Amino acid sequence: ALLAARDRSFSLKDFETLKTPAMLSALAGIAYLFGYFNMPTMILFALIVAAFTLIQFLLDFFRDQSSDYLVLVNAVTFGVVILGTVAFGFPHPGLSLSMYTVGHVIASVALIAGTLALYGLATFLKERPKYFFPAALVGSVILAIAVLHVALPEVYNLLVSSLISFFGEQPVTTTVQEARAWSFDAAWATFHWGLVLAAGGAATLIWWIYRKMNPAYVFVLVWTGIILASTAAHLRYEYYLAANIALLAAVFAGAVINVTWKDAARLFRSESGDILPDTSERQEKAKKGKKGGRARDTGKPKVSAKDRADPLKVGAFAAIVIVTLLFGGSCFATTLGMAQTVKYGGIDSQWMEALEWMGAHTPDPGVDYYTIHDKETFAHPDEAYGVMSWWDYGHWITYISKRIPNNNPFQHGVAGPNGSAVYLTSTSEKEANQILDNIGTRYVITDYQIVTGKFHAPATWADQELQMAPFQPYFLLPVSxxxxxxxxxxxxxxxxxxxxxxxxxxxxxSMADPGSEVLYTEYREPGTVNNSLPLVTRMEQMDATAAAAAVEEYNRDAPAGSAATLLSLYYEVKADSILYPIERVPALQHYRLVHETPQNVFVGGGADGPDLKSIKIFEYVPGARIKGDGIIEVPVTTNTGRAFTYRQESVNGEFIVPYATSGWSGEVKTTGPYRIVGTDVTFDVTEEDIQQGRTVN
Structure with missing residues (x-):
């Protein structure tokens, strides 16, 4: 469309001159709509067009060339986009460009209006000094942003704030693998030698533009630049960048081969003897020597300079062929490796086992999985309930268990006061229970990853400022x-x-007591000795009780900028450290284990080693009440045969217990009555007591 409009004269009064560029521009608009109907983030390509339009106007102005072709192409292309967008409708409210809203129409109108404004400004300043145009552009942009910010804040947020936030990085994006920033290692792992070829392709296009202006070359460079910036900000745009890498690699390889192939061909023909004359015929006339004598005929004909291969060009030809083959070969190997991984990949087997169990052994929530429900009229039935877990597993819960997750990979239900992030990182059972009550949750699924490698994700979503600091802080320690x-x-x-x-x-x-030893730690606070993190001055393994007393004593008269605390080793240093708290952890009163997967994450721990299952499913229950003081306990055996003792310390002369000792038909069972430790007092608790919240005694 660009080249068709630029390379021919057209007039608004002559339809024949407009027909070809207008039709091609309309097809470009239709192609854009196909992308938009697939995903609203197609707006990124409107940004590419806007950036290209601005740059091309500048180049045309300095070359004294009209930019009317840009007006035609943009007006027709995005006129079609506006019509298609309006016909598609706006199922989402607001102006967000990441959803199907009227904001996309506003953005398209702004692009057309901006193109017309650039054309008018370029025409007005045509006879003025060249620097007037870029200066006027800068001033106009600043003025427009200021006016939008004051007069139309919603449009400002739509066009300016959205752009800034897109290329920025919020703390929560670090918890989404495909939304993280790109790294050189990741770039090389994906594109390897293609990066070298693409860089050469970009340089080639710049050289061609310098020799002869071609808006198509400019567009490719702008397109690549914005997609590269998008990929640098968010890893997920690698799949967009692949097209640019392939295109630029082809440009560079083609350009080099076009310049060097004749020399390579000469070399190959020379080695095969094709360009040498017939050496079997000797020259009949002898050549004269320096003294007029006859020189011996060597039989070696001379090769003219124009027929001699240039070694530099031959080397360049060989290099580009080798690098191109390396690029193609490495891409093929990577693709083959991914295909083999997918073949044996998919959903983790432990998750599959857990969710298949959930689908077969938990109550039907009363919502038909295969029915298309009306958004405006749908209401959950009374028996419906939610399943709390981390958002990574939401679609699995829906697809395999046919249950309703509280959150999913669209990050729905993750943030906010009732989100899974706040729930999983809450240190108050009362507050956590309120979240489940607010959103109607009955089951909670946890896994080993969420308490180790993925724990940073809910911590960051729960508090973007503090993130991991309250739970897993970093300290500076001497290297040796x-x-x-x-x-x-x-x-x-x-x-x-x-x-x-x-x-x-x-x-x-269950209630958990501290391990045999904890880390007593004295440290200097950040900023006291030019340190950005707490700097450890003393660290010693101590008995938990003695360590707690030592912390209290040190902090009573601690020097300014110094303090003491208790810590535990990180799981990557000591794998089972997550099982041994620093101080006593009270029991949860309303959660009972109903299923766990068979895999022990501590492989090779032996019969006496720690046994922590990969995935666990808990039921949230009212719990039965037992009057008493002290610590109550009940033996429990899980569906995998693992035995543990549920222990709880009384609060205000009462226990609230989640496990039934009779009337329960689940896989995880108690193997005896409740007993108050140190006494012979026992209690039988029925399933009805648990579900009704009855007081047993």
Whole structure:
């Protein structure tokens, strides 16, 4: 469309001159709509067009060339886009460009209006000094942004704030793998030698533009630049960038081969003897020597300079062929490897086992999985309930278990006061229970990843400012004894062990006492000695009780800028540290384990080693009440045969217990009555007591 409009004269009064460029522009608009109907983030390509239009106007102005072709192409292309967008409708409210809203129409109108404004400004300043145009552009942009910010804040947020936030990085984006920033290692792993070829292709296009202006070349460069910036900000745009890498690699390879292939051909023909004359015929006339004598005929004919291969060009030809083959070969190998991985990949087997169990052994929520429900009239039936887990697993819960997840990979239900992030990192059972009550949740699924490698995700979503600091802070430690060099290392605080995720998965909801030893730590606070993190001055393994007393004593008269605390080793340093809190962790009163998967995450721990299952499913229940003081306990055996003791300390002379000792037909069973430790007092608790919240005694 660009070249058709630029390379021919057209007039608004002569339809024949408009027909071809207008039709091609309309097809471009239809192609854009196909992308838009697939995903609203197609707006990124409107940004590419806008940036290209601005740059091309500048280039045309400095070359004294009309830019009317840009007006025609943009007006027709995005006129078609506007019509198609309006016909499609706006199922989502507001102006967000990441959803199907009227904001897309506003953006398209703004692009057309901006093109017309650029054309008018270029025409008005045509006879003025060249620097007037870019100066006027800068001033106009600043003025437009200021006016929008004051007079039309919604449009400002739509066009300006959205752009800034898109190329920026919010803390929560680091928790989404495909939304993280790009790295050189990731770039090379994906495109390898294609990056080298693409860089050469970009340089080639710049050289061609310098020799002769071609808006198509400019568009490719702008397109590549914006997609490259998008990929640098968000890894997921690699699949967009692949087209640019392939295109630029082809441009460079083709350009080099076009210049060098004749020399390579000469070399090959020379080696095969094709360009040499017949050496069997000797020259009949002898050549004269320096003294007029006859020189001996060597039989070696001379090759003219124009027929001689240029070694530099031959080398360039060989290099480009080798690098191109490396690029193609590595791409093929990577694709083949991914295909083989997918063949044996898919949903984790432990998750599959857990969710298949859930689909078969939990109550039907009363919502037909295969029915298309009306958004305006649908209401959940009374028996419906939600399943709390992390958003990574939401679609699995829906697809395999046919149950209703509280959140999903669209990040629905993750943030906010009732989100899964706040729930999983909550250190108060009362507050966590309120979240489940607010959103109608009956089951909670935890896994090993969410209490270890993925824990940073809910922590970041729950508090984007503090993130991991309250649970897994970093401290500076000397690299070695007596060293003045320091390294940052993570540790667990007691607050980590108090989170709902840890209390459920690590401790089965039971009371947990500290391990035999904890880390007594003295440190200098950040900023006291030019340090950005707490700097450890003393760290010693101590008995938990003695360590707690030592912390209290040190902090009573601690020097300014210094403090002491208790820490535990990070799971990557000591794998089973997540099972041993720093201080006592109280039991959860309303959660009972109903299923766990067979895999022990501590492989090779032996019969006496720790046994922590990969995935656990808990039911949220009212719980039965037992009057009494002290610690109550009941033996429990899980569906995998693992045995543990549920223990709970009384609060205000009462226990609220989640496990039934009779009337329960589930897989996880108690193997005896409740007993108050240190006494012979026992209690039988029925399933009806648990579900009705009855007081047993």
């Amino acid at each position: 004894a007596g060293s003045t060099s320091y390294q940052a290392m993570p540790f667990y605080t007691q607050k980590y062990y108090l989170t709902m995720a840890a209390r459920l998965h690590n401790f089965d909801g």
